[in-house]
Amino acid sequence: MLHAYAVPESAAVQAGxxxxHLAARLPEYAVPAELVLLPALPLTPNGKVDRAALPPPPQRAAAGPGQEPSTxxxxxxxxVWREVLGxxxxxxDANFFEIGGHSLATAQVQARLAAVLGREVPIVDLFRFPTVRTLAAHLDGERRTAGSERAARRVAARRARPSTRPHRARRESKE
Incomplete structure (x- = not known):
């Protein structure tokens, strides 16, 4: 889950x-699920943000409530998500990025799903289909991999194209 800390200029600014405001300007996966407003960021003696001194973000129950996976x-x-995210x-209905998913976890999920399914799972699909239900529906809808579909289209295009090389035509006419 993406967490963010902010120091608002005015006390009137609310986290929601x-x-x-961020959701209107950032892609969905880059919008923090949790936003904590602080009066000031804690600093180390060197003037850097002291991450250990930041308060823990509130815990959400996004992974728990909701419908059980049915298919x-x-x-x-x-x-796979449970294993990778612990x-x-x-x-x-859980959104991968709202329950703790991040770029490294995405790569782990991709590798595990590809191994279990025995086919390529493009990493972009994990961003395009961020919930268990939408990703599963997408995976169930794919009968062939993108590579085999591309190859089938190329073969069909070659067969539909008339031969322009004379030696090939002569060879075919002798048979």
Whole structure:
């Protein structure tokens, strides 16, 4: 889960308001799920942000409540997410990036899903389909990999194209 800390210029600024402002300007995966407003950032003696002194962000129950994964693929995806993120439960509606997912975890999920499914799972699909349900539906909808689809289109295009090389035409006419 992406957490952010901010020091507002005015006491009138609310965390929800700032989060909506960020959501209007950033891609969904870059919007912090938790935003903590502080009067000042804690600093080390060297003047850098003292991360250890930051208060822990409030915990959300995004991974827990919600519908149970119902299909085999939903259960598979939820299981991989549980293992990678170290969660006891992941609902079918859980958003990967809101329950603790980040770029390194995305790479781990991609590798595990590809190994279990025995096919390529493009990493971009994990960003395009961020919930267990949407990713599972996408994976269930893919009958062929993108590479085999591309190859099939190329072969069909070659067969549909008339031959322009004379030696090839002569060879075919002798047979």
């Amino acid at each position: 308001e700032l989060r909506r 085999a693929t939903e259960r598979l995806v939820a299981g 969660l006891p439960r992941v609902s079918a």
